[in-house]
Amino acid sequence: MSDLLSIARTIALEAGELAARRKAEGVEVVDRKSSPVDVVTAADRETEALIRARLAELRPDDGFFGEESGAETGTSGLTWIVDPIDGTVNFLYGIPHYAVSIAVVEGEPDPLSWRALAGCVVNPASGEVYTAAAGGGAYLGERRLEVAASVELSQALIATGFAYSAEERARQGAIVAALLPQVRDIRRMGTASLDLCAVAAGRANAYFERTLSPWDHAAGALIAREAGAIVKGRADAAPSRDLIIAAAPELAEVLEAELVELGI
């Protein structure tokens, strides 16, 4: 497990350096994906290519599933789930809040069934490095992380995010508008992996989002869980495109009930 974690960490740091260098040199948008605002930059592709090449060197029998270059099955039963630049819009706008996210899972590369073994989330702009191994706890640098104690919904600082689809954003916006008067405040920070790490570090009491891809939450969910948070989907389901919620156990339950009430 620790070998897998050190590989994730080493490669995430290398990829973070490359992304930061490309940011300094100027960001080039090379394509659009699910909508006119869902952009791909040259750095997204180059960073993923670096990660994929390094993993092929160090773990040739493992599978790979990345945001920009898709999936390849391995023979080892393990798969690396990679988001080379999570928070691409922040990266594009020069907002120093984006991340390289690398996780390794056992089983099918499907969040509904996989078992996450190790994960690393690096914010190249802040230099913060979040890590976790299954059963081994979560860390920010050398500091062991613990999720904030559960609070009343009215006292909760809640992170969330919005999709690239205007139609979905309209639905998400209506739910957030209804939730806002019931909570301390909302934070839209733009990077799902760092939102999950914020819950792990006690910088937010909870996080929820719909329409995320597996690479957006693979590493962050393990880090939040190893810090003591409940990380779940709707009802008893695992986190997925349908829904991800992360918070201390009691708050997670109350927040989910309220979100369902609001029609999430």
Ligand code: LIP
């Ligand atoms: C982003 C997520 C964010 C979400 C965006 C997008 P990307 O990932 O980190 O939480 O709100 O819609 O999915 O596209 O930057 O890898």
